[in-house]
Amino acid sequence: MTVAVPIIEFEDVHKDFVVHRKAGRLRRERTVVRAVDGLSFAVERGAIVGYIGPNGAGKSTTVKLLTGILVPSAGRVSVAGLIPAKQRITLARRIGAMFGQRVQLWWDLPLIDSFDLLRHIYRIPEERYRQNLTEFRELLELDPFLRTPVRQLSLGQRIRGEVVAAMLHDPEVVFLDEPTIGLDVVAKQRVREFLTAANRERGVTVMLTTHDLADIERLCSRILILDRGRLVYDGGLEALKARYGGERTLVVDLEESGPALRVTDARVTRVDGPRQWIAFDRERTNAARLAAEVASQAALRDLTVEEPDIEDVVRRIYAERQVGRT
Amino acid sequence: MGELLDGIRLYGRLVAARVRAQLQYRTSFALDLAGNFFISFLDFAAILVIFSNVPQLGGWSVAEVALLYGMSNLAFALTDFAVGELDQFPQQIRDGTFDQVLIRPRGTLFQVVTGNFQLRRLGKALQALLILGYALTALPIEWTVDRLLVFALAVPAGTVIFCSVWVVAICIVFWAVDGREAANAFTYGGQFFTQFPINIYDRWLRRFLAYAVPLAFVAYFPALYVLHKSDPLGLPAWLGLLSPLVALAAAVAAGAVWGGAVRHYRSAGG
Numbered sequence: 001m002t003v004a005v006p007i008i009e010f011e012d013v014h015k016d017f018v019v020h021r022k023a024g025r026l027r028r029e030r031t032v033v034r035a036v037d038g039l040s041f042a043v044e045r046g047a048i049v050g051y052i053g054p055n056g057a058g059k060s061t062t063v064k065l066l067t068g069i070l071v072p073s074a075g076r077v078s079v080a081g082l083i084p085a086k087q088r089i090t091l092a093r094r095i096g097a098m099f100g101q102r103v104q105l106w107w108d109l110p111l112i113d114s115f116d117l118l119r120h121i122y123r124i125p126e127e128r129y130r131q132n133l134t135e136f137r138e139l140l141e142l143d144p145f146l147r148t149p150v151r152q153l154s155l156g157q158r159i160r161g162e163v164v165a166a167m168l169h170d171p172e173v174v175f176l177d178e179p180t181i182g183l184d185v186v187a188k189q190r191v192r193e194f195l196t197a198a199n200r201e202r203g204v205t206v207m208l209t210t211h212d213l214a215d216i217e218r219l220c221s222r223i224l225i226l227d228r229g230r231l232v233y234d235g236g237l238e239a240l241k242a243r244y245g246g247e248r249t250l251v252v253d254l255e256e257s258g259p260a261l262r263v264t265d266a267r268v269t270r271v272d273g274p275r276q277w278i279a280f281d282r283e284r285t286n287a288a289r290l291a292a293e294v295a296s297q298a299a300l301r302d303l304t305v306e307e308p309d310i311e312d313v314v315r316r317i318y319a320e321r322q323v324g325r326t
Numbered sequence: 327m328g329e330l331l332d333g334i335r336l337y338g339r340l341v342a343a344r345v346r347a348q349l350q351y352r353t354s355f356a357l358d359l360a361g362n363f364f365i366s367f368l369d370f371a372a373i374l375v376i377f378s379n380v381p382q383l384g385g386w387s388v389a390e391v392a393l394l395y396g397m398s399n400l401a402f403a404l405t406d407f408a409v410g411e412l413d414q415f416p417q418q419i420r421d422g423t424f425d426q427v428l429i430r431p432r433g434t435l436f437q438v439v440t441g442n443f444q445l446r447r448l449g450k451a452l453q454a455l456l457i458l459g460y461a462l463t464a465l466p467i468e469w470t471v472d473r474l475l476v477f478a479l480a481v482p483a484g485t486v487i488f489c490s491v492w493v494v495a496i497c498i499v500f501w502a503v504d505g506r507e508a509a510n511a512f513t514y515g516g517q518f519f520t521q522f523p524i525n526i527y528d529r530w531l532r533r534f535l536a537y538a539v540p541l542a543f544v545a546y547f548p549a550l551y552v553l554h555k556s557d558p559l560g561l562p563a564w565l566g567l568l569s570p571l572v573a574l575a576a577a578v579a580a581g582a583v584w585g586g587a588v589r590h591y592r593s594a595g596g
Binding site for chain 1: 332335336339340343346347348421422423425426428429430431432592593594
């Protein structure tokens with residue numbers, strides 16, 4: 001992918017961990033685990049990038065390398081023109097982060113007090129702080145619980161607070177680790193809308209790791225998929241579906257129940273009474289041709305076409321790689 | 327300089343926020359404070375039990391030991407207030423909260439110790455002050471400028487020395503998350519050590535804890551100087567003047583050890 005103004009750059013980055021394991025009474029076995037294995041990518045300013053992969057794929061290690069928490073074993077990392085491992089504190093003012101369910105707010109202080117302390121920790125200019133807070137309060141509807149101690153907030157309220165905490169100091173890039181996990185539908189939607197607005201109006205670059213594929217479908221213009229410390233996909237959502245999830249499904253409702261239909265260049269994957277599911281590859285055939293073929297065999301009442309969902313797509317990528325490995 | 331002032335102001339804000347939060351529950355706070363205060367008296371009662379059996383301990387009278395005890399405990403209470411949060415540090419490493427600290431534009435140690443302040447820890451300081459008050463009225467100290475100076479600087483210097491020991495000791499968890507017990511041997515064990523005249527201890531323990539860890543500079547040497555008492559171990563009196571310098575050196579060393587430990591953590595990887 002060509003990138004106009006990269007704000008995040010990874011160039012052949014490796015990160016090894018040394019793990020000591022007990023072997024016998026006193027002896028310890030030393031093994032090297034390669035968490036990130038020659039990773040290269042760049043992210044342009046103003047993008048919202050979804051960063052996905054199974055547990056242990058190296059997602060959080062990557063985020064730790066980007067924020068300067070960890071020093072890479074080899075390779076070059078650059079964020080906002082800085083080298084995170086060396087310029088961690090300078091970089092800290094220009095990035096924001098939210099690590100899943102971990103609390104960055106002060107547990108027994110009212111939400112507003114946490115924000116005020118963050119203002120001083122980040123040395124946010126008074127004027128700027130006021131503007132941001134006013135705007136965020138409105139977008140995320142914080143007012144009803146702004147003076148409540150954090151420990152008394154519901155999960156959804158707290159996460160809204162956490163997101164604000166990550167954005168108060170006008171970061172250029174924010175890293176969000178599972179920002180919507182455990183939230184109800186309404187709260188999820190609110191957080192997503194907030195991120196979209198911050199991205200559109202402030203040009204904040206967002207990188208988010210998630211297991212919630214709806215987050216990706218609603219938010220991300222680009223997806224990076226990671227497996228065992230390597231990049232296995234980098235591109236848009238549509239292209240991903242086209243490449244790995246080429247199979248769409250035509251769902252047909254017939255007038256009467258019957259045996260599985262016979263169709264060319266496609267296959268029936270499921271039969272449930274008068275309803276049948278026909279999977280097809282869009283390279284080889286199309287819905288119109290299939291519908292005509294079905295109509296010639298049975299009385300057709302209704303039909304819909306289902307797009308492959310991203311969850312299936314990702315599952316398929318991993319399955320393919322698993323096969324390739326053995 | 328501006329950096330430093332800004333840091334101090336932020337420290338004040340963090341303490342103030344914490345005070346406000348804890349004062350929300352006045353009754354529970356008062357009980358906590360009182361509990362800490364009385365428990366620390368039981369601690370001193372143990373010393374009185376010893377003196378009910380012997381008139382002197384290693385050549386020290388009960389009032390003299392009370393002076394040592396008061397200085398040591400006041401320094402320790404202030405340490406516990408300032409850096410007591412280090413007790414929670416292994417937990418911060420384990421659950422990854424320390425990563426949060428690494429992505430904020432402030433010093434890591436500053437953020438860790440300001441993570442929480444337990445005001446009730448000051449209950450112990452109250453007890454130490456009372457015992458110090460008793461010692462000062464009971465002892466016939468001739469106050470001169472130098473003795474006054476040594477006495478006044480002993481508690482801040484002792485606090486800095488204790489804080490440094492705490493910081494260095496807790497660094498073990500960067501290598502071994504379960505290392506907290508080992509750290510406690512130096513922190514709580516070290517404080518216990520300083521409550522008594524060091525000449526009562528075994529030679530090797532004394533050499534290690536008093537001079538290598540410099541705990542003798544917390545209360546023992548300054549107390550000798552203030553009491554104008556010659557050291558039963560035969561060490562020169564001017565050692566009592568050195569506490570602030572030793573404190574400074576300990577702080578620099580602790581800063582370096584902490585910095586090195588954080589670097590290790592970041593390259594070996596959380």
